Amino acid sequence: MNIAARNVGETGKAARLGFENVVHRYGAxxxxxxxxxxxxxxxxLCLLGPSGSGKSTLLRIAAGLEVPTRGRLLINGIEVSGPSVFLPPERRGVGLMFQDFALFPHMTVASNVAFGLTAxxxxxxxxxxxxxxxxxGLMGYGEKYPHMLSGGEQQRVALARAVAPQPSVLLMDEPFSGLDSRLKDQVRAETLAVLRETGATVIIVTHDPEEAMGMADQIALLKDGELVQAGPPHMLFKQPANLFAASFFSETNVLDVSVEAGKVDLPFATLTAPAGFSDGKATAAIRHSDVRLRNEGRGDAAKAHILQRLYLGRSEHFVLQIDGLIQPLHARISAGHIAENAESVFVEVANTAILLFEKRP
Known part of the structure; x- marks a missing residue:
């Protein structure tokens, strides 16, 4: 394998990183x-998906810790990993922030941050x-040791170490997974502000759709090693490519339906199928949060019997039985909108909130 002879990532200047027909195999x-x-x-860019979807492997290929079985990795259009080229990690202009922060316990905060400044x-x-x-936000912490810091502070030290060399691409592997849930929102917001300030190209691996939605300019959704869909967060949410994409970002009702003459009849809506959609069996997906409940009926609202009601503080979760639906319908609404002694409610769902997918053989 030839070794490329020059650096490709320019310090302090964001780079374009591309995966081109990448395949990676472990054993068979x-x-x-x-x-x-x-x-x-x-x-x-957030690489999003469940465990085993291949997102961390892609990150390791970008970092130079793995060599793709087939395909190429390019930085600023220059091949750095492929059939005949491999550029070592230290010459890619790429920074890596590990999931567990990987701070050296015997070194001060300042020494940890300085560790990557060999150039x-x-x-x-x-x-x-x-x-x-x-x-x-850690000025004055240089002489402390990692064990003297909170989890959030350790995460910020790891971030400082990653951005200090001014990498052209910064890779972050589940950077918030080790934090207390109460800290995550604050630390994510602080981290995003720092990343925007540095101007670097950033690739973040996460399995948390809310995290990806809140941080990403682009999301790449992966499943079983394949790219399901990529694009801006609002596009993946509003125009999911398939049922997996629709269900990954929120809890979803999945209903078996039939398309007849381009129409789908539901107890609470009549839906027109998209152009080119085939008649026959199909799947309708409705997010729990898109179901509206009322104490009194109006318009196309369907009456539903309350099977279960769970109070969750700011919201309530309802499980409902509606004539004409085989499966119970789930709804999550703001707490206090339905009378406490109610045994039934009326269900409304906007046509635009119903996602329709063809059945696959």
């Missing part, structure tokens, strides 16, 4: 299957470290 199993995907300069002249390193710590 393909864990990544023909994925083509681009992270644009200065954007945050920075020694007289300048102290200032670069101070600037990086200030950027993440």
């Amino acid at each position: 199993d393909d864990v990544v299957r023909n994925v083509s995907l681009t992270a644009n300069p200065g954007e945050v 920075t002249p020694k007289p300048m390193r102290a200032q670069v470290v101070d600037d990086a710590l200030a950027r993440v």
Whole structure:
């Protein structure tokens, strides 16, 4: 395997990173299957999917920790990993932030941040470290040790270490998974602000759809090693490519329906199928949060018997039985909108909130 002879990522300048028909195999199993995907300069791309979907493998290929079985990895259009080329990780201009932060316990915070500054002249390193710590709100923490810090503070040290060398691409593997749930929102917001300030191209691996929605410019949704759909968060949510994509971002009612003469009749709506949609068996998907409940009926509302009602603080979860539906319908609404002693309610669902998918053989 030839070794490329030059660096491709320019320090302090965001790069474009592309996966081109990437396949990766462990033994006889393909864990990544023909994925083509681009992270644009200065954007945050989230690799999203359940465990085993191939997202961490793609990140390791980008970092140079794995070599693709087939296909190519390109940075700024230059092949850095492929059939005949492999550029070592340290010459890609790529930074990596690990899931467990990977801080050295015997080293001070300042020494941890300085660890990756091998290309920075020694007289300048102290200032670069101070600037990086200030950027993440930890000025004055340089002489502390990791065990003296909270989980959120350790995460910020790891972030400071990752951004200090000014990588052209920053790779982050489940960076918030080890944090207390109460801290996650705050730390995510702080991290995103730092990432926007650096201007680097960022690829984040996550299994949390809410995290991806809140941080990403682009989301790549993966399943079983294949790219299901890629695009801006609002597109994946509003125009999911299939039932898996529709259900991944929120709890969803999945209903077996029939399309006849281009129409689908439901107890609470009559839906027109998209152009080119075949008559016959199909699947309708309705997110729990898109079901509206009322104490009194109006218009096309369907009467439903309350099978179960769970109070969840700010919201309530209802399980409902509606004549004409085989499966119970689930709804999640703001608490307090339905009378406490109610045994039945009226259901409304906007036509635009009903997603229709053809049955696959």
